[in-house]
Amino acid sequence: FLPPNHLGKVKVSNHKRILCIFLGHILPKLISVLAIKNLSPYICQVYKTTRKMVEQVTVFVPASIANLGCGFDIMGMAVESAGDILSMEMSEGDGIEIINRTDYDIPSSVDDNVMTPSIRAMLAAAGVRKHLKITLMCKIMPGSGIGSSAASAAGAVVALNTLLGNRFSEKEMVEFAMEGEALSSGGAKHADNVAPAILGGIVLICSYSPFEYIRIPFPDSFCAAIAHPRITVKTSESRAVLPKDIPLHDAIL
Numbered sequence: 419f420l421p422p423n424h425l426g427k428v429k430v431s432n433h434k435r436i437l438c439i440f441l442g443h444i445l446p447k448l449i450s451v452l453a454i455k456n457l458s459p460y461i462c463q464v465y466k467t468t469r470k471m472v473e474q475v476t477v478f479v480p481a482s483i484a485n486l487g488c489g490f491d492i493m494g495m496a497v498e499s500a501g502d503i504l505s506m507e508m509s510e511g512d513g514i515e516i517i518n519r520t521d522y523d524i525p526s527s528v529d530d531n532v533m534t535p536s537i538r539a540m541l542a543a544a545g546v547r548k549h550l551k552i553t554l555m556c557k558i559m560p561g562s563g564i565g566s567s568a569a570s571a572a573g574a575v576v577a578l579n580t581l582l583g584n585r586f587s588e589k590e591m592v593e594f595a596m597e598g599e600a601l602s603s604g605g606a607k608h609a610d611n612v613a614p615a616i617l618g619g620i621v622l623i624c625s626y627s628p629f630e631y632i633r634i635p636f637p638d639s640f641c642a643a644i645a646h647p648r649i650t651v652k653t654s655e656s657r658a659v660l661p662k663d664i665p666l667h668d669a670i671l
Contacts, residue, residue, distance in 0.1 A: 473508045473509075474505060474507045474508075475506055475577045475581055476504070476555075477503070477504055477505070477506070477577045477580075478502070478573075479502045479503075479504075479569040479572050479576065479615050479616075480496045480501040480569070480615060480618075481496070481501050481564040481565050481566075481615075482494050482497065482564065482565035482568055482569070482612075483564060483565070483642065483644070484565065484568075484608075484610035484614075486610075489610065489622065491610055492608075492622060492624075493610055493622045493623070493634075494611050494614045494620070495614050495621070496614040496615055496618050496619060497642065497644070500558060501556070501558065501569060502558055502566075502569040502570060503555045503556035504552055504555060504570075504574070505553045505577075506550060506551070506552050506553075506574070506577035506581065507550070507551040507552075508548050508549070508550055508578075509548070509551075511547075511548065511549030512547045512548070512549055513549050513550070514533075514537060514549075514550050515528075515549075515552065516528055516552045516554070517551070517552065517554065519553060520554050520555065520556060520557035521557075522557050522559055522560055524560075532571045532601050533571060533574035533598060535598050535600070536571045536594045537550060537578055539594050539597045540578050540594045543586070543594075544586075548581075550578070552574065552577075557570075559650075560650065561650030561651050561652055563646070564644065565611040565612075567599060568615050570598065571595040571596075571597070571599055571602075572615040572616045575591045575595045575616075576591060576616060579591055588616060592609050592612055592613045592629075593609075595609070595615075595616065596608065596609050598612075599611065599612055602652075604658065606657065609621075609626075609629070617631075617633065619634070619636065620633065620636055621634070622634055
């Protein structure tokens with residue numbers, strides 16, 4: 419993840435997620451490598467292991483930059499070199515348990531975490547009841563402007579979809595992740611962060627009703643510079659100061 423005073427170049431991540439199966443005794447060693455090496459060229463990497471009555475996946479989800487240019491709420495891109503790492507265990511039962519092993523605070527209540535509405539929406543659509551234990555091992559700094567909440571929501575749906583046998587499409591996963599973004603932003607469902615976090619590259623949202631998107635091609639050499647001041651701004655607070663109406667002469671360039 420990026421420290422508060424990070425300044426440097428990051429490349430756009432344009433790769434699909436991959437699924438690899440590892441033996442249980444290899445996974446802990448693998449996780450320690452993931453935490454220190456730059457594996458972000460692979461979007462939403464998933465590592466899966468199975469024990470008796472318990473299935474577990476570990477997911478890496480990249481950071482993202484949204485509101486690109488004039489694309490407010492409709493265009494964003496995934497970036498390399500920053501992201502979340504979380505593991506999810508699924509077992510018989512009901513309920514969600516979240517364990518935070520990062521340096522950042524997260525909501526103390528499960529109901530206030532952006533992963534929860536996304537998970538509940540997917541479980542309801544699948545028609546199943548499961549107990550889920552989620553462990554956050556690496557986290558983008560909340561309020562940093564590079565998709566911290568989106569990475570949590572996206573990581574949760576990618577991990578859960580894997581545990582459910584990949585029964586949902588990429589488009590459906592983005593729609594489930596939007597439920598978490600709605601909680602973070604105070605009710606507004608937007609996909610300009612979660613879509614690139616799940617799909618990779620640059621994504622343009624064409625419509626929210628019905629939900630449609632396209633991927634925008636870009637050269638391999640395309641880079642962006644991210645400079646982050648020591649300021650934390652919540653999405654819900656920043657959206658609250660926006661005017662509800664814009665005069666026509668201001669809206670037309």
